Amino acid sequence: MKKHWHRRHIIEAFVKAVMIFSFIIVAGSLGLILWTVISRGLPALTWSMVSQTPKGGFYLGKEGGILNAIIGSLYLAGGGTLIALLFSLPIALYLETYLGDSRRGQYVRLALDILWGIPSIVYGAFGFIVMLAFGLRASLLGGIIALALIELPIMTRAMDEVIRRMPADLEQAALALGSTRLEIATRVVTRQMLPGIVTAILLAFGRGIGDAAAVLFTAGYTDRIPASILQPAASLPLAVFFQLGMPYPEVQKRAYASALILTIIVLAISLGSRWIAGRLSKYVMK
Amino acid sequence: MDRQAIPVLTESQKMEGRKFRPSLTSRRKQDQTAGRVLFAVTLLPIALVTLITIGLAARFWPILKVYSFWDLVSGTVWKPQDGLFGFWPFISGTFWVTIVGAGLAIPPCILTALYLSEYARQSTRAIMKPLLDLLAAIPSVVYGVWGVIAIVPLVEKNIAPFFEKYLGFVPIFVSKNPTGYSILSGGIVLAVMIAPFIIAVTYEVLMTVSEGLRQASLAVGATQWQTIRSIILKQTMPGIIAAVVLGATRALGETMAVLMVVGNVPQVPRSIFDTAYPLPALIANNYGEMMSIPLYDAALLGAAFILLVIILIFNIASTLVLQRMLGKRWV
Numbered sequence: 001m002k003k004h005w006h007r008r009h010i011i012e013a014f015v016k017a018v019m020i021f022s023f024i025i026v027a028g029s030l031g032l033i034l035w036t037v038i039s040r041g042l043p044a045l046t047w048s049m050v051s052q053t054p055k056g057g058f059y060l061g062k063e064g065g066i067l068n069a070i071i072g073s074l075y076l077a078g079g080g081t082l083i084a085l086l087f088s089l090p091i092a093l094y095l096e097t098y099l100g101d102s103r104r105g106q107y108v109r110l111a112l113d114i115l116w117g118i119p120s121i122v123y124g125a126f127g128f129i130v131m132l133a134f135g136l137r138a139s140l141l142g143g144i145i146a147l148a149l150i151e152l153p154i155m156t157r158a159m160d161e162v163i164r165r166m167p168a169d170l171e172q173a174a175l176a177l178g179s180t181r182l183e184i185a186t187r188v189v190t191r192q193m194l195p196g197i198v199t200a201i202l203l204a205f206g207r208g209i210g211d212a213a214a215v216l217f218t219a220g221y222t223d224r225i226p227a228s229i230l231q232p233a234a235s236l237p238l239a240v241f242f243q244l245g246m247p248y249p250e251v252q253k254r255a256y257a258s259a260l261i262l263t264i265i266v267l268a269i270s271l272g273s274r275w276i277a278g279r280l281s282k283y284v285m286k
Numbered sequence: 287m288d289r290q291a292i293p294v295l296t297e298s299q300k301m302e303g304r305k306f307r308p309s310l311t312s313r314r315k316q317d318q319t320a321g322r323v324l325f326a327v328t329l330l331p332i333a334l335v336t337l338i339t340i341g342l343a344a345r346f347w348p349i350l351k352v353y354s355f356w357d358l359v360s361g362t363v364w365k366p367q368d369g370l371f372g373f374w375p376f377i378s379g380t381f382w383v384t385i386v387g388a389g390l391a392i393p394p395c396i397l398t399a400l401y402l403s404e405y406a407r408q409s410t411r412a413i414m415k416p417l418l419d420l421l422a423a424i425p426s427v428v429y430g431v432w433g434v435i436a437i438v439p440l441v442e443k444n445i446a447p448f449f450e451k452y453l454g455f456v457p458i459f460v461s462k463n464p465t466g467y468s469i470l471s472g473g474i475v476l477a478v479m480i481a482p483f484i485i486a487v488t489y490e491v492l493m494t495v496s497e498g499l500r501q502a503s504l505a506v507g508a509t510q511w512q513t514i515r516s517i518i519l520k521q522t523m524p525g526i527i528a529a530v531v532l533g534a535t536r537a538l539g540e541t542m543a544v545l546m547v548v549g550n551v552p553q554v555p556r557s558i559f560d561t562a563y564p565l566p567a568l569i570a571n572n573y574g575e576m577m578s579i580p581l582y583d584a585a586l587l588g589a590a591f592i593l594l595v596i597i598l599i600f601n602i603a604s605t606l607v608l609q610r611m612l613g614k615r616w617v
Contacts, residue, residue: 012509019401022394026485029478030421033432040435087330094324110605111331117532117601118338118594119539121566125590126338128573129345153331178310180317203423210425213541213566217573237427241542244431259431263424270423274416 034263041260044253050261054223059246066258069239071225073262075140076215076235077208080147084155084204089197092159093185096166109160115153123150124217131218140226140233143219147208155204162196163189170285192284195277202273206266212237236262339594346588349581358588364552371585373592375552379469379562380593382555383544386473388534391481395533396526399488404500404514421482430546433475438547441474442466446559461559467549470558475547476537484533491525491611492518525611528604535600539593541566565593 052065091108099105127146136142166189174184190197212235220232221242236258243255308316349358349371361372402414446461446468453459495518503513519526549561550571569589576583 008509008512012511015511015514016401016405019397019405022397023401025394026398026481027417030417030481032436033424033429033478036432036436037428087327090324090327091330094321094328098321098324099328106609108328108331110602110609111335113605113609114335114598114601115331117535117539117597117605119536119541119566119597121539121541121569122338122342122590122594122597125569125573125587126341129341129587149334152334156331180313182317182320183313206423210423210427212425212427213570216570237425237542240427240431241546244434244546256431256435259428263428266423266425267420270420 037256037259037263040253040256041263042257044257045260046257049254049257053225058223059243059251060248066234066236066239066254066261068223068225069234069236069258070261072140072219072222072233073209073236073265075226076143076147076219076233077205079140079144079229080151080208081155081201081205083144083148084151085201088152088156088159088200088204089190091156092163093189095160096163096189097171097181097185109157112153112157112160116157119213120150120211121213124214127214127218137230138218138220138232139230140219141229142217143215143233143235144229146214146218147211150211150214151204151208154207155200158200158203159193159197162200163193165196166192167285195280195284198280199273199277202269202276206269206273209269210237210262210266212241236265339591339598342587342591342594346584346591349584349588352581358585359592362554366579366582366585369581371581373565373589375554376563376565376568376589377592378554379548380538380564380566380596382469382558382562383472383476383548383564384534384537386469386558387476387480387537388530390473390477391484391533392530395481395484396488396530399485399492400514400518402485402489403492404510404518415486418482418486422486426479426540426543427546429475429479430543432478433471433543433547437471437474438466440466441468441471441559445470449559458557459559460557462557463549463559463561465549465561467547467561468559469548469555469562472544472548472562472564473558475543476540479540479543480533480537483536484529487529487532487608488526491522491529491608494525494612495521522611524607528607528611531600531604532608535597535604538600539566539597541570545570565589569593 046065048063049065050070051067052063053068054066055062055064058064091112095105095108099108123146127142127149130145131137131142170188170192171184174188179188215233215235216238219235221234221238222232223234224231226233240255240258240262243251243258246252246255353361353371358371359373359377361370362374363370363372364375402411406414442465446463446466449459450461454461499517499521500513503517504510508516544564545567548564548567550563550567551561552563552568553561555562569586572582572586576586
């Protein structure tokens with residue numbers, strides 16, 4: 001049967017075309033970013049970039065690499081994630097098993113949403129004030145604390161989202177067997193929701209390692225690998241930023257390579273968390 | 287048969303066994319104690335919001351004793367060494383960049399979310415979700431690098447001359463800035479950065495419309511677009527607005543990516559091709575010297591406070607709307 005074209009059909013076709021077009025624009029510009037970073041970064045990427053710390057004259061284009069920033073970033077994000085985990089797992093479990101949808105629980109969730117929206121530069125400034133109050137210098141410790149503050153709401157919210165999805169009958173079955181809320185939290189929820197919890201941890205780690213504004217204030221920057229938590233620490237985002245700011249093309253090329261390394265790490269974490277969650281979901285009740 | 291012999295427990299082993307089978311009272315007690323401890327931990331997020339606000343306000347205070355709040359916010363001259371702290375260039379710069387970024391991002395993002403929720407095949411949706419997660423994970427400094435490599439030259443060589451030639455009579459398109467480091471560059475980078483976020487939240491809001499409603503509309507002969515316009519958009523408008531505002535709030539506080547492409551000249555912008563100096567960039571660029579000049583630290587931490595307050599207002603409003611819309615949360 002031949003289709004009769006009314007005005008509304010023409011509008012329909014037009015709108016659909018516009019939507020597909022904007023979908024392509026969004027997807028395309030995002031693809032463009034990856035392509036730019038890879039095409040500029042890959043030629044400048046060498047083994048010595050990832051295996052050496054900066055040598056003399058590194059920022060003038062001489063020998064060296066950014067191992068200090070890679071290790072520093074792993075320390076910073078690792079420490080921040082650990083501290084954030086110490087608080088966010090209890091909060092997420094308490095929200096679900098003790099508070100549920102009560103009013104008090106909603107206030108805590110609102111506070112988490114607000115914290116989540118506070119930009120990292122404000123966390124950096126706040127971390128700076130705290131460090132001044134305690135007489136701390138820019139150090140690994142300061143950076144870890146600032147990143148822990150940034151990661152706390154991200155991790156808790158992500159955990160809260162997955163824990164809420166736990167089947168209600170599982171909790172009811174545990175209650176019927178005489179479990180207390182604490183036992184449900186520690187033995188049922190953490191087991192059942194382990195894949196989601198791991199995903200949340202890695203998500204927060206990814207955010208932490210990519211953050212530049214907060215560590216700028218709190219962790220400082222150094223060419224050495226920090227030996228104690230009171231020494232300053234370099235980080236990958238700042239390595240990219242500082243090298244890009246240098247007027248020498250060789251150094252700028254290294255900034256592109258550093259950006260590529262950072263992107264690879266972040267994407268690997270993101271993909272890796274999916275893989276791990278998939279593996280862990282074998283041990284979960286369907 | 288050795289292995290099946292019933293073991294004889296020593297006294298200490300019996301005691302140990304008891305640990306794993308505590309009485310109901312002690313288990314209840316554990317439960318309640320844990321409840322109290324966990325409750326204290328749960329106060330942390332609320333305490334943190336308060337602490338950050340009060341902490342920054344307290345550091346802002348010394349300069350408020352010298353200048354009035356209004357003088358600081360409306361002042362247009364920034365010369366810390368002469369004791370002049372006018373925040374207006376930075377506040378207006380922040381809004382210029384955010385509005386340009388949000389303006390560029392909103393139409394394609396909403397259309398994309400609509401496409402994903404109403405038209406796209408299941409397989410397209412299944413790919414899109416992880417892809418959006420991946421893109422949201424890219425660090426802002428990488429977006430900044432992309433801006434410097436790709437967007438700044440594009441604005442300098444193509445976009446600015448084009449607008450100057452054909453739309454030069456419109457004041458906001460006048461291009462006096464010879465470089466590409468401009469509000470438009472910052473806006474484009476921001477638009478791409480907040481796109482995954484806006485799409486994801488809008489998509490989630492659109493999914494709250496019940497399938498039955500869609501089918502009922504289609505069953506009475508409406509086209510897809512008519513259904514979208516008169517059913518879906520009508521029902522989800524508050525949520526979409528909240529999603530957009532939340533996205534814009536992210537843009538407001540974005541530091542590194544914007545800092546790298548926006549030029550950082552403390553002036554009140556007049557056109558999208560002017561340079562700007564948003565508040566986050568001001569803080570990030572000058573934190574090193576802030577102890578060297580009197581009141582400079584109060585001014586910079588005050589900038590952080592002003593930024594925080596602006597963000598809190600938008601953030602709380604849109605979060606409340608979204609919590610209501612998505613039905614999962616309410617206050």
